[in-house]
Amino acid sequence: xxxxxxESTIEKLKQENPPQKGKGGLWAAVxxxxxxxxxxxxxxxxxxxxxAPPRKQAQIEPPETPxxxxxxxxxxxxxxxxxxxxxxxxxxxxxxxSSTALTLPETDTPTTGLSLPSQExxxxxxxxxxxxxxALPTIEQAPQQIAPALRDPxxxxxxxxxxxxxPETRTGRNLLTQNAQGEQLAMVLPPTxxxxxxxxxxxxxxxxxxxxxxxxxxxxxxxxxLRLSGNLPGEGPLPSLKTILKDQLKATEIKTDIxxxxxxxxxxxxxxxxxxxxxxxxLQGWSVSASDTTVTLQATVENTAxxxxxLQQAKQALNGTGMSLVDRIEVKASAVxxxxxxxxxxxxxxxxxLRLSGxxxxxxxxxxxxxxxxNISEKQEVKSLKSLLQEAAPDTRIESRLxxxxxxxxxxxxxxxxxxxxxxxxxxxxxxxxxxxPDNSFRTGENPVIDVTVxxxxxxxxxxxxxxxxxxxxxxxxxxxxxxxxxxxxxxxSGSQRVIRVAYPEEQASAEQIGFRASDPAGMNLLLSxxxxxPLFARPRPLNEMAETLAPLLQERLQELDKSAxxxxxxxxxxxx
Numbered sequence: 001x002x003x004x005x006x007e008s009t010i011e012k013l014k015q016e017n018p019p020q021k022g023k024g025g026l027w028a029a030v031x032x033x034x035x036x037x038x039x040x041x042x043x044x045x046x047x048x049x050x051x052a053p054p055r056k057q058a059q060i061e062p063p064e065t066p067x068x069x070x071x072x073x074x075x076x077x078x079x080x081x082x083x084x085x086x087x088x089x090x091x092x093x094x095x096x097x098s099s100t101a102l103t104l105p106e107t108d109t110p111t112t113g114l115s116l117p118s119q120e121x122x123x124x125x126x127x128x129x130x131x132x133x134x135a136l137p138t139i140e141q142a143p144q145q146i147a148p149a150l151r152d153p154x155x156x157x158x159x160x161x162x163x164x165x166x167p168e169t170r171t172g173r174n175l176l177t178q179n180a181q182g183e184q185l186a187m188v189l190p191p192t193x194x195x196x197x198x199x200x201x202x203x204x205x206x207x208x209x210x211x212x213x214x215x216x217x218x219x220x221x222x223x224x225x226l227r228l229s230g231n232l233p234g235e236g237p238l239p240s241l242k243t244i245l246k247d248q249l250k251a252t253e254i255k256t257d258i259x260x261x262x263x264x265x266x267x268x269x270x271x272x273x274x275x276x277x278x279x280x281x282x283l284q285g286w287s288v289s290a291s292d293t294t295v296t297l298q299a300t301v302e303n304t305a306x307x308x309x310x311l312q313q314a315k316q317a318l319n320g321t322g323m324s325l326v327d328r329i330e331v332k333a334s335a336v337x338x339x340x341x342x343x344x345x346x347x348x349x350x351x352x353x354l355r356l357s358g359x360x361x362x363x364x365x366x367x368x369x370x371x372x373x374x375n376i377s378e379k380q381e382v383k384s385l386k387s388l389l390q391e392a393a394p395d396t397r398i399e400s401r402l403x404x405x406x407x408x409x410x411x412x413x414x415x416x417x418x419x420x421x422x423x424x425x426x427x428x429x430x431x432x433x434x435x436x437x438p439d440n441s442f443r444t445g446e447n448p449v450i451d452v453t454v455x456x457x458x459x460x461x462x463x464x465x466x467x468x469x470x471x472x473x474x475x476x477x478x479x480x481x482x483x484x485x486x487x488x489x490x491x492x493x494s495g496s497q498r499v500i501r502v503a504y505p506e507e508q509a510s511a512e513q514i515g516f517r518a519s520d521p522a523g524m525n526l527l528l529s530x531x532x533x534x535p536l537f538a539r540p541r542p543l544n545e546m547a548e549t550l551a552p553l554l555q556e557r558l559q560e561l562d563k564s565a566x567x568x569x570x571x572x573x574x575x576x577x
Contacts, residue, residue: 207233210261215270217245217277218287229257230290233264241274248278265292265323272317279313282306296326303394307331336364336393344392348385351375351405352413352570355422356389358396366395373401375526375570377410403440403572408471409526412547415555416568423567424462424529425453432505441574442518448573450476450503452529454487456496460565461485463530464502466573469523471547474514476502478540481512485535522577526570530558533565 215230226245232238242254264270273290276297280286283306286299297314301307307329314325338356341364345354354374364370370393372385386398405413427436429449442448452464462485466474477500478485491500502514509515530536536557541550558566 207260207262209263210259211263212292213261213263213265213269214289214291215273216287216289217273218289219249219251219280219285221284222250225253225255226251227255227257230259231261231264232258232270233262234260237270241270244274245277249281266321272321272323275317276314279310293321293323294326295323296328298328300330300332302332302334304331305391305394331395334366334395336396338362338364338370341370341389341392345372345385345388346418348381348388349374349418350377350381350414351410352416353418353568354385354402358399364393364396367397369397369399371399371401375403375405375410375413375572377405377407379404403524405524405526405572406469408547409467409469409524412467412471412551413526413570415551417558417563417566421564421567422569423454423458423531424569426527426529426569426571427451427453428571428573432508440572441576444518444520444522444575444577446518447506447515448503448518449505450501450527452491452500452502453494453497454500454531456493456498458487458498458531460487460531460533461535462487462490462500463532463536465528465530465550466503467526467528467547469521469525472544473547473550474544475541476514479514479543480540481543483540487531518575520575520577522575525573525575527573529567529569531567532561534561536561 210231213231215232216227218227219225226249228242228245238256238258242256245251246254269290273288273295276295277288280288280299283299283301287297289296289298295314295318297310299310301310310329311325311327318325338359339362342356345356348354352375354372356370356372358364358370359368370389372389376382376385382400382402385402386400389398390396427450428440428442429436429451430442431447432449436451450464452462454462462477464476466476468474477490484490487498487500491498493499504510504513504515506515506517536554
């Protein structure tokens with residue numbers, strides 16, 4: 001400690017214990033001990049360096065004769081020696097975690113203050129003293145540096161004293177505590193590498209709460225900059241979000257207007273909004289706007305297929321979050337030509353020609369209905385054909401009139417050419433009832449009556465074939481007993497139409513006029529009418545034959561004839577057992 005501190009300590013001891021008669025030697029010993037205690041601060045200030053080896057302790061020999069005061073001897077009291085007394089050996093105190101008081105090992109008789117050994121106690125031994133507390137200098141007395149309490153190097157580490165709201169300084173931390181008398185003490189520790197200087201400490205203000213929490217991603221066109229605005233919980237996610245949007249949406253520029261705020265609805269909230277925005281990469285103008293847990297989609301798409309795709313991707317991004325979608329996507333109306341759709345399905349036929357109808361003048365408006373008719377060999381073809389047409393005409397309603405036929409019949413029909421000209425109409429009646437049947441079904445035992453109706457001015461030759469599910473062919477017209485099949489010579493006129501009967505009621509049936517009853521096995525059969533400019537065959541075929549025999553001959557002949565003058569009409573005939 002500096003000299004003024006030692007002098008103040010001596011003066012304090014003198015005031016508390018004024019000299020008494022015959023006790024000059026005691027004052028000398030007290031002064032020596034006080035200087036030694038004060039000088040111990042030099043060892044205490046070297047807490048972070050190993051202490052120097054203690055010097056050999058001087059022994060104080062008791063006087064041979066009792067000490068006398070100046071009053072008894074009329075002699076002045078002995079003066080303190082001029083030289084510095086030898087320092088006692090370091091005292092090994094224990095440090096309490098809740099006090100700065102230094103205590104020595106306990107003995108039987110506690111005392112307060114400083115006790116000196118008696119003459120009988122032998123040489124001065126610091127460890128034999130008992131100190132209730134040692135008052136360290138206060139902050140005002142030691143403003144520069146005061147070392148922490150001493151401890152025995154061999155003792156286990158003790159917990160450091162609890163600091164009382166230490167203020168920060170540029171040279172280190174001021175740890176404030178109190179001694180036994182309640183005086184405030186200070187320990188100035190050097191700064192560590194892990195603690196920044198005060199002027200390097202930046203205190204961020206608390207982010208405001210955004211209510212509602214918003215994020216909008218929008219684009220006016222593919223060439224326009226992408227815009228990202230709203231709230232984010234920090235600056236960290238922004239670079240990665242911009243990278244994803246730039247790479248996936250091919251954006252050359254991204255303009256941001258982000259306000260950092262608290263209140264994000266859930267973890268990963270912004271990532272889900274970005275995932276929805278990626279569904280709009282092929283569109284021109286669009287917007288994805290989120291407000292808390294509600295996401296609004298705005299765009300204009302060419303067809304319902306794009307609309308459905310975007311909604312599906314948006315729902316997947318929000319799956320399991322409880323967030324809701326507001327769909328404000330508009331579908332642009334577009335017209336579709338039936339000829340384009342007809343070409344699309346031409347290679348998907350498995351049971352003869354497929355035909356499309358609907359619209360106006362061969363054009364389908366968005367609200368029109370498209371009807372597909374024909375025959376198929378498998379049930380799943382209905383779904384696949386409708387899906388194919390719906391994708392090409394997404395704004396059109398598709399209606400199916402497809403008939404499932406046995407594979408034996410389909411193999412025969414596959415050989416027939418595609419002709420869009422269905423000149424004839426096939427009408428079914430039951431037992432010669434007046435009105436034609438709307439359906440194709442006959443019960444076992446019923447008598448099918450069949451008429452072929454063509455325009456009155458039609459010319460050419462008519463051939464009518466009945467093909468059953470077992471692959472047998474019956475020639476209803478012409479056949480050996482009814483060889484004439486020229487249209488002008490057949491049937492009867494009915495207004496502007498010509499009606500030709502090819503299967504008669506049972507009571508009118510004969511060798512020339514064929515009549516029959518529906519019989520097992522139940523299933524689907526087929527009636528086929530062919531109108532050609534020339535006779536189909538040079539002479540009539542047998543009344544019945546196998547389809548596998550007729551099919552190649554029919555295919556070859558139809559290829560030879562003028563397709564523009566050929567009309568093929570098909571109608572199923574179902575027998576319901």
